Amino acid sequence: MGINKFVMPEVIFGNGSISQIGESCLRLGAKKVFIVSDPNVIQTNWYNEITKSIEQAGLHYVNYNELTINPKDFEVEKGTQSYLENECDAVIGVGGGSTIDVAKGIAILSTNEGTIQSFEGIDKITTPLPPQIMIPTTAGSGSEVSQFTILVDSTRKIKMTIVSKSLVPDIAIIDPSVLSTKDAQLTASTGLDVLTHAIEAFVSVASTPLTDVHAQNAISLVADYLRPSVASKLNIEAKTKMAMASLQAGLAFSNAILGAVHAMSHAVGGRFDMLHGEVNAVLLPYVMEYNLLACPDKFAHIAQLLGEDIQGLTSIEAGRTAVAFVRDLSIDIGAPQRLSDMGLKEDLEAYIPELSQVALNDACMITNPRDIFLKDVDSLFRQAL
């Protein structure tokens, strides 16, 4: 084992924890905070609680919520303009992964010169960022604890990956009670995103004992609690467990990075405005089958964590039960099974050569456990079509 690093923000976790936002802003020295959210979020009761807590702490705030389902460069630029015009001094993201990623992008441009494109890659941010507090509302992206932001370059139509320790927020406030406003489709897709994070981090070539601990826990929690969480908005135990799964999967992948599912999903999501979690859900079992050859023992371990009885099976056989489990889970919770099921108007097949090339160059491909070439990515896309 070489040298490995692990970073995470301060985490405040539990039902009612959004009430800590005012005090948290104060603790970080904020006076006027910039809240990034989306049009649905600002209509909820708990969003009011957040702004009330901020006001009660004697702070001012500005809201910015002109966001779409994937986080775009121009949304970051427009937000930064507003942040600077309003002379804010801290960034708060309240929403799903896209919202948090836009909030991080605004944090970058608020103190660093240049376009958001100039920070693509690893460790390109040189000037310290303002305090960042993230409040995830989907139990999915893990962005609230990660050193990543994934933003769409709307000209090139690709998702850019920006990695830096300064993107690890100062505080992540994870309140499972806000998850009860999600519908079943969003609960399903974000839940499968969590599973994808955990599995890709666990088999990543950059995994470490510390990331494994979190990946393993996340896998078990998804196996036990994703179905009941999709089944009922009111099952707060299942929501709490899925929020914990999302947190731990986020800690795992932030430090172990991901693999081919995310590389391919970023390519698709950069080109078309599709739900990230759903694209991952379709691709995951195909990529698991492909990667099985590289680390059968790890996939056998995943099968155990998912609750499969693997006694008497070889590692390869046990690993295949993990793939089958993921397929069954995905069907049970009504996730799409093929990329062509997702209501896209364009002919996806015609884009496969281009998407495959983009995926191959994605930063997440570097840590995929099995060597992968253009023809392999192409073949995986065709299988999932």
Place this chain on the structure above:
Amino acid sequence: MGINKFVMPEVIFGNGSISQIGESCLRLGAKKVFIVSDPNVIQTNWYNEITKSIEQAGLHYVNYNELTINPKDFEVEKGTQSYLENECDAVIGVGGGSTIDVAKGIAILSTNEGTIQSFEGIDKITTPLPPQIMIPTTAGSGSEVSQFTILVDSTRKIKMTIVSKSLVPDIAIIDPSVLSTKDAQLTASTGLDVLTHAIEAFVSVASTPLTDVHAQNAISLVADYLRPSVASKLNIEAKTKMAMASLQAGLAFSNAILGAVHAMSHAVGGRFDMLHGEVNAVLLPYVMEYNLLACPDKFAHIAQLLGEDIQGLTSIEAGRTAVAFVRDLSIDIGAPQRLSDMGLKEDLEAYIPELSQVALNDACMITNPRDIFLKDVDSLFRQAL
């Protein structure tokens, strides 16, 4: 479950990771660092590597190593004077728990007015501290990741507990290869300290799902690797696993706090200069027996983590096998079995009423899972005598 918080430093883990110290200091903006260590540490080869890495980064350093086996108030005061006279701007602790606790104390007094006594308790530190990097050399205390420093008040002869998020270091560098310079006695006592941290954090009334994950892992690792780590200085796999156990036990107790073992051990360690890990090792099985009543299921789970076959046993019966495991482990690795075996010149029995009162007032007693009164502490001390 209420609202709970979890904080940890950036962790750099792995053989050879001490080479990262220079770059780490630079990253935190340090120019002249104050290194706290002890007379044994400065004679090792790897200490030279640390100072070389700092010099190669173009930084200056000052060394302070006039420390004893428990961290004392006057050692903090003297160190602070040197820190200020030399106009240092960052604190590095290289050593066991005592060294790291003194380094944290110096960090407090370097920017805050008042005696070290005035910061005793929770959240008394108001001014931000200088950057802190800790390099543990004993795989025991967990102080490199915790929000605690435990310092002896040499006048009152008690151990003061200081708790603050600002005591969580910025970076913890954990290099298992430095552990091979420890002798068997120190490996045994610090290893049992790790087990005590993990068990007390797991049964603490302030435990959370995130602290449980780390506590559980630490317990399993100690069960598997403490014996071989004591048996051979050269077993680097065992040292690496024990370093990981120490780290995870530290993450658990930093956020879940501890219990009666530590409360009592602090009382003893404040009065007499005894090895903290050894005092814990003696007290642990007695306190486990006492606490079993409060949470038999948790103790049954501990038994499982220790590798006991608990099938067909009630929780209480299973919990008792955990106590027996700890006793056997402690005997196997040659740890003292009674407080009177530890070479103390004074008549410990005469001090029991006083020690019991001090232990009852210790901050760690608050999170003990079973209600505890003066007569109970007195009785536990007498059992362990």
